[in-house]
Amino acid sequence: MENNKPMIHVEGLCKSFGKIDVLNGVDIDIEKGEVLVIIGPSGCGKSTFLRCLNRLEEPTAGKIFLDGTEITSPKTNINQQRQKMMMVFQHFNLFPHKTILQNLTIGPIKLKKMSKAEAEEKAMKILERIGMAEKAYAYPSQLSGGQKQRVAIGRALAMDPEVILFDEPTSALDPEMVGEVLEVMKELAKSGITMICVTHEMGFAREVASNIVFFDNGVVAEKGTPQEVLNNPKNERLQNFLAKVLV
Amino acid sequence: MKRKKNLFFAILAMLLIIMSTTVVSAQSNFIDKFHHNFIADQRWKYLTNGLLITLEISVVAVLIGIVGGFLIAILRSTFDTIEKKNIFTKTINWILKAYITVIRGTPAVIQLMIIYFVVFATTNVDKVTAAFISFGINSSAYIAEIVRSGIMSVDPGQFEAGRSLGFSHAGTMWHFILPQAFKNILPALGNEFIVLVKETSIAGYIGIVDLTKGGDIIRSRTYEAFLPLIAVALIYLVIVMFLTMLVGKLERRLKTDGK
Numbered sequence: 001m002e003n004n005k006p007m008i009h010v011e012g013l014c015k016s017f018g019k020i021d022v023l024n025g026v027d028i029d030i031e032k033g034e035v036l037v038i039i040g041p042s043g044c045g046k047s048t049f050l051r052c053l054n055r056l057e058e059p060t061a062g063k064i065f066l067d068g069t070e071i072t073s074p075k076t077n078i079n080q081q082r083q084k085m086m087m088v089f090q091h092f093n094l095f096p097h098k099t100i101l102q103n104l105t106i107g108p109i110k111l112k113k114m115s116k117a118e119a120e121e122k123a124m125k126i127l128e129r130i131g132m133a134e135k136a137y138a139y140p141s142q143l144s145g146g147q148k149q150r151v152a153i154g155r156a157l158a159m160d161p162e163v164i165l166f167d168e169p170t171s172a173l174d175p176e177m178v179g180e181v182l183e184v185m186k187e188l189a190k191s192g193i194t195m196i197c198v199t200h201e202m203g204f205a206r207e208v209a210s211n212i213v214f215f216d217n218g219v220v221a222e223k224g225t226p227q228e229v230l231n232n233p234k235n236e237r238l239q240n241f242l243a244k245v246l247v
Numbered sequence: 248m249k250r251k252k253n254l255f256f257a258i259l260a261m262l263l264i265i266m267s268t269t270v271v272s273a274q275s276n277f278i279d280k281f282h283h284n285f286i287a288d289q290r291w292k293y294l295t296n297g298l299l300i301t302l303e304i305s306v307v308a309v310l311i312g313i314v315g316g317f318l319i320a321i322l323r324s325t326f327d328t329i330e331k332k333n334i335f336t337k338t339i340n341w342i343l344k345a346y347i348t349v350i351r352g353t354p355a356v357i358q359l360m361i362i363y364f365v366v367f368a369t370t371n372v373d374k375v376t377a378a379f380i381s382f383g384i385n386s387s388a389y390i391a392e393i394v395r396s397g398i399m400s401v402d403p404g405q406f407e408a409g410r411s412l413g414f415s416h417a418g419t420m421w422h423f424i425l426p427q428a429f430k431n432i433l434p435a436l437g438n439e440f441i442v443l444v445k446e447t448s449i450a451g452y453i454g455i456v457d458l459t460k461g462g463d464i465i466r467s468r469t470y471e472a473f474l475p476l477i478a479v480a481l482i483y484l485v486i487v488m489f490l491t492m493l494v495g496k497l498e499r500r501l502k503t504d505g506k
Contacts, residue, residue, distance in 0.1 A: 056407055058330055083413035093408035097426050106422060107412045159412060 005068050007032040007194050013062035015048055022048045024218040035195045037205040040215035041241055046198045050165050054085050086156030090168040092148040094140040100151050101136040104158040126154045130184050146177030150184050166197040214238045265477055284474045290465050297461025304378045305444045311383025316390025319343050324398045350388035356449040363453040374455045386443050393435045397428030430501045437494030441487050
């Protein structure tokens, strides 16, 4: 039974801000280990969708299941569910008053009741993996944008999540720093973690995504493998969109 | 270094004023007057005992103010962030807003007298306790708004980062928002403490012999206004400068803790 269940199951997800409807009924299944890339014109609701998944935005209607647990139910302890589903933000949102190492260890220590020593050992391994070990005792303000985003990914990894949500992780970076972040993400994708990624990096989408969805007007307008979506788009709006981004 | 120079010059200037005016206005010499006002009958004790009371009221009131102020600020800013507001949260928020409006909108001296002569009129609460409560309440309203501005000054992304890691609202506040807010509001908090210390000089209105009242008593005994008042002023000045130095030190220490 476990195997048949998708990692994330979304049905009829709606979100409106006042009178503006941003999501108009999104249905989607995301399998374990899948790397799902979400593309679409700005204002189409892709970031809102991502933020609804961990209820940083409260959905107006619809249901979201994470690993079989309905996280939209009021009975669910959302704080516990969020620990399985980390988020990486466009603007990093590292904690500026804590060192890099503390950024990685505070979650495991306070929420998973890990000992300080154990959390630090684990954090150092992660920092080595993302190539940031020598900055362990630096503060976020001393890092470049690309380094900050790698640390943000590391902070997510430190919580041992099932899923990582990426909200335009490279959009706030200088062009020369995009590559280092994408490298880390590619390595993650290979490790088998479930990733949902809103991005404008078409190269990354083509290379790494298992599936791509195209959002338009708050619904999933097209879904398929990178091959299908990028090379043979059926939706007219998608064709227009791709014509603009794939120059 | 600059700070020490400032302190030095301030005291020097004060002394010069005292010396020169004394020389000009007084017939007898400074030492006689000094002796008459402070040494004779151990009158200096009015100042030292008064100083202790002033410090006691200030410290306790600051503590009450900090605890109350932080609580109010956290409740108020939490109310601002919740999406579904119900009658319960609305009522609490309204009460807190009314509290701040009333406390900031009426003179502290009137509040002090209301607390002592009205609220505690029929009870056995002593004057100093009434002053603790009155000044504590007064400063909590100001600190609440200072802290709220500090909480609002922290990037909302910090809050999202904390929540997305799985921290509760309270946990996010405690670990991520308040430490950053505190750093931002430290100068304003320091200012509030300074104001509070000087504000306690109205304690005499309910018969507390604080520093100001102590100076006053000396004046009534010696029929001289100049030296007792200047002495009282100097002591307040030194307390405030000391406080300023402490806050500055704390600010610098927090600054090295990353940006």
